[in-house]
Amino acid sequence: MVPTVVGGDLRGESVTVTTARSWWRRGDNHRAEAQAAKDAASQAFYELDTAQRDLEISIETITAVDDSPEARRALAGFRSLGEQIDQVSAAYIATVDAHDLDRDELESSAAARARTELTKAKDELDKARAELERFSAGLAPLLGKAETQLARLAPAVERARQSLLAATTALDGVRAAGLKADALAARLAALAPELTKLNEGAGRHGVQETVRRADEVRRKSEAVRTEAERLPEQARELDKRLVSLRTRVQALGNRAEGVEPVLSELRRRYSVECWQDLQQVPERAAQAVRQADTVLAEARRARDEQRWPDATAKLATVRALMDDVDGAVSAAGDRLRRLNEVSKDPKAEVEKTRFAIRDAQRLAMQGRSTPEPRHARPLDDAVARLDRALAALEGRHPDYWAFLTETAAVRETANRVVANIREDRAAGR
Structure with missing residues (x-):
């Protein structure tokens, strides 16, 4: 310091005043540099925190959908990276708490030390963020796959609900037309627990399981709707088949009665070897016609009671019986015709x-x-x-x-x- 005489007091004595040069300006510069380092570190901390939150969302998206070994490794890697970030963040917070840059008596050396430590903290934060970003980039395939499945979730659930509603509407229409559909109603009622689980959401049951359940509900609902819509036509077709088979049974019964005269002529004109295998045809034909009559009556009862599968099965039995009768009766007549031709x-x-x-x-x-x-x-x-x-x-x-x-x-x-x-x-x- 250089003393300067600026005047005297009332007694004529001189007063010496010490003049401060630029030391306080240099101190403010250190404070400003330290504050800038603090602001930069704060920004780095914010960016790291934001990146970590974004990555956490990505990890949650992946693990909600994917339980593969790759997804489990990604989760483990994220947790390990989170521990490193916690350490770097804790070091940054400790550094900020250790330096009060707003203190009036902050010395230049303290400000310089604060700047150095805060800059180091920022560099560590930047390094951690860079590592986080590299890790995040490596998750792109898993994340893309998970997002694709998540994009299917809401539409799949909505389609399931709409299909269930359509099946219910179709069933109501069938009942309004006077047709029973107890089996279809039971199948539709069995989907109620599945719908409850769909309403509970993917958060409870997982995305993959929810999408699978939604697809299953949709498929089964559409099957019920299709069968319900086809039921009136099925009933009309069944009625036609009942009439047609009744006519056929009657016609074959009449034809079966004509087998005995054919056999009589075969016996009269040809050797026993030519007709002995046809001896049982009249009895077999009559028995088949009687059985067909019985089964046809059962089919009619099943149709009246709207037991559609039973009615259809019994009609198939009647058709098989008639085919057998038709073949046996035709065989007798065909035998006589061919024998007549070859004998001539x-x-x-x-x-x-x-x-x-x-x-x-x-x-x-x-x-x-x-x-x-x-x-x-x-x-x-x-x-x-x-x-x-x-x-x-x-x-x-x-x-x-x-x-x-x-x-x-x-x-x-x-x-x-x-x-x-x-x-x-x-x-x-």
């Missing part, structure tokens, strides 16, 4: 069979000087079988049915040889 002109059957053999022989010789033995042998046997079958008709009571059976078997042999030749040639053999 066996040569027509022989020529038809020989044509099949010759056709197979021509194919076997095509492009060859001699046929393959495995093709020629069965054809030679077929010729011999046909000759023997024709010779058997020369007796007093020829078995025309055995003749027809044998010629059909010979033609089948020829057809089988043709198929084998074509397969060999297609394969390049």
